[in-house]
Amino acid sequence: MPFYYYFDPTYILIIIGIVISLIAQAGVNSSFRKYSQVKSRRQITGAQAADIILRNAGIRDVTINHIRGDLTDNYSPRDLTLNLSDSVFNNSSVAAIGVAAHECGHAIQDAEGYVPIRIRNAIVPVANIGATISWPLIIIGIIAGWYQPLITAGILLFSAVVLFHLVTLPVEINASRRALRILSDSGMLYEEEVTGASKVLKAAAMTYVAALASSALQLLRLILLTRNRD
Numbered sequence: 121m122p123f124y125y126y127f128d129p130t131y132i133l134i135i136i137g138i139v140i141s142l143i144a145q146a147g148v149n150s151s152f153r154k155y156s157q158v159k160s161r162r163q164i165t166g167a168q169a170a171d172i173i174l175r176n177a178g179i180r181d182v183t184i185n186h187i188r189g190d191l192t193d194n195y196s197p198r199d200l201t202l203n204l205s206d207s208v209f210n211n212s213s214v215a216a217i218g219v220a221a222h223e224c225g226h227a228i229q230d231a232e233g234y235v236p237i238r239i240r241n242a243i244v245p246v247a248n249i250g251a252t253i254s255w256p257l258i259i260i261g262i263i264a265g266w267y268q269p270l271i272t273a274g275i276l277l278f279s280a281v282v283l284f285h286l287v288t289l290p291v292e293i294n295a296s297r298r299a300l301r302i303l304s305d306s307g308m309l310y311e312e313e314v315t316g317a318s319k320v321l322k323a324a325a326m327t328y329v330a331a332l333a334s335s336a337l338q339l340l341r342l343i344l345l346t347r348n349r350d
Contacts, residue, residue: 130341137334144323144330151323152191155215155316156207160309166208166220173224173302174202182227186210193219195226197241202227214309218317221303222324225295236294240287247284250277258346271346275339282339285332292328296321 254277261270
């Protein structure tokens, strides 16, 4: 009995999620680092590649910005900005061009009204709220004598986080596919360079798989904890 009170068996789900996330992050860091050392033969930078891709797609209202950090690159549909990090903006490596093209893929998705990205954008506010207040609601519900409406509300809100990651995965995979096709068809990268960029983007995709798995495991833990209160 003392062991039962001090050890929660569901922690194994959290540990599994952490291990998956660490492996995925190590993979993308290793791949990006490797192909950051491979300079593209055409010597165009990530920012230049992004500008060419957006112009060729007829997208004129997206601003390309330089932001701090590494692998902090993103496309903001709200501000119509494509933000490239220190390791991408002025870098002419295969990895930098691949990442820049991937973010352009998101801008093209947005311009075309790609349904999954619209769904993801619609879920973002609810997912943010869910990530912030789901656990407090559950804890308050438990303190209040296992008040089920609060506990259920917390679980439902956290489910929105899992749904966000679920919708994000096909959005990211599609953006990478668009990026690689554009880089190949446009000739910005040679065939072997496209292969390198593909490895970087595939490694990055695994971080989204890991995020989905980790959040799903947390949701499972929530359900187990609140359904097995004895």
